[in-house]
Amino acid sequence: MPHAIPVIRSASLSGYMELARSLKLNPEAMMRRAGLSSRCLDDPEMPISVIAVRELLESSAKAANVEDFGLQLAHGRRLANLGPISIVLREEPTARQALDTMFRYLRLLNASLLTHIEDHDDVVIIREDFLIEGAASASVRQSMELAVGVMHRILQELLGPAWTPRRVCFSHRPPRDKSSHLAFFGPKLEFNSSFNGIVCAARDLATPLPVLNTGMAPYARRFLDQALSRSRNNTTDAARQLVAALLPGSRCTADQVAQHLSMDRRTLHRHLQAEGETFSSMMQAVRSEFALRQIRDSDRSMAELAELLGFSSPSAFAFWFRRRFGCTVSEWRKSQLKPETT
Template structure:
């Protein structure tokens, strides 16, 4: 939980693809027919253009991008197709593999920096145009949050004013949660958002604090250089903070006509996802877990609701406070089980439990295994996808 300029030990740089022999990987990705409009018709997919600078970054590091891609399940043609879609988990694993093979623990952040130079429209497509031309940063980020599935059906964004803070937190999650292979993808996504805010505000607005649920992979000075902000690790969630007053500043050089055209296009093809009270409750619970004050009454107070009203409204959405709290704990536990340098005692604190025995009982209930068994399985699964015969990537 230390800021980026404090002392912290670096974690294992990740395993990438395991090194067991296997058959040639099945190539995946959905290249689109010439002239076709991009769309996502299944869960867990991401826009191929979001990783369009991958080969340039690899080449810039003096390596062979084609060799890396041949070791992955991703078809090189699909990666280059701006209108195509890729399985998110395959992309996440490719980023981890590249970081490991190239001894480049900040690969995800490097990729984001390279993409930032080409502008939001090139990286994000029509939704990037909409964000760039929104009236204010608040409207830009809210629009991105409501239509993030135009960028990735594996991503989840949510804006929420955190209790006892006053700042706005932009929560970022990838679904499904496979923490062992998501560090580079998460750092890439948050760095990309950081660069996006800097670009559309012409440097007037930035996030003063970044949260990562994992431990640092790169030297702390690298995070300092990329974000120019306080970066905290081992947190209960991933995301960026913004000062509330900054969000209402008008975006310079916006084009109102372009905004109308872009939002009309996106709204028609990727309608906003309705967000009920349960989504807000999830964010507040995630924030309050480690503080030991995550009760039904505390969350209701943060929402200015009577506890019975909160219970009734959640029931109307088919949810309950306890079920959401349990889901959040399960997801947070799953993320941290993939990080060997996060002790079980620390995990117990993050989840708001009083002792490790409660964590053990919960893991048996969620996963039918102990935390230590799960940690071993996560470690093994991180290297489950292995390359075929090796060739030089340099």
């Protein structure tokens, strides 16, 4: 059964028109080519296609011949761009609790952005990735840099301009010129990483935030909870997100996914079957999307790709890839990179 087209608030393109014009682009024409109307920017709450936004950011970066288009777009972002969610976040006692609240409502902002927070002793890792069905081989570099850039801006606004992350990571290869990335994130920057996201000091996120009680948070939370209950949330979507999180290190099985969803394996299979899906086909689709994206946008070795995608060995990954796509990894990578170098 086909999945609904994932959507994102049109506020995700806040500042796009101004940035495009500053880079000598025609923003209205660029948006039309991506299947978007510039009128959608009049209402920040209007849902628009995630796939169209991804295409717009990538094509704009290419047309302007800049590698940091998404990052430039993140420069102007503030907590207020999150809409009603910002009201709730402002009244949380710590940044960590604000993040937990934001992740609860995340699919109201962007249905394809996967965000996961992990605690490791004295650090907290915020992982971000995209699942965009139907765009497996397409780059999400600009969308990812925008997402991580926005997260960085939100943390700076909550914790103050003096706050710095322990590390900022991207799974794609570095740009030719890293100066704008270093100016935005600071020196602790890593490309070709095993994940996309931000590593923070746990003590920073536990620091009490300034008390800001407008009295609006209960009303905003009620509105968000109602919107959340109306949003599409089937078992397949939840399972796809868990598969993406559990794939690295061969940790992804039907039993584990079922356990995370508070059900047994048979119940999981029954729900998936009712939605026209199987666990095997769903995992293959997620694995394929991540594999093609990593091969296209990063410089990972076969061993690194195999581990990231949950294979026991590079040879097992190579066999799966050839059977799945009818060519070797190097042949597929060459076919994708060749048009960009001519």
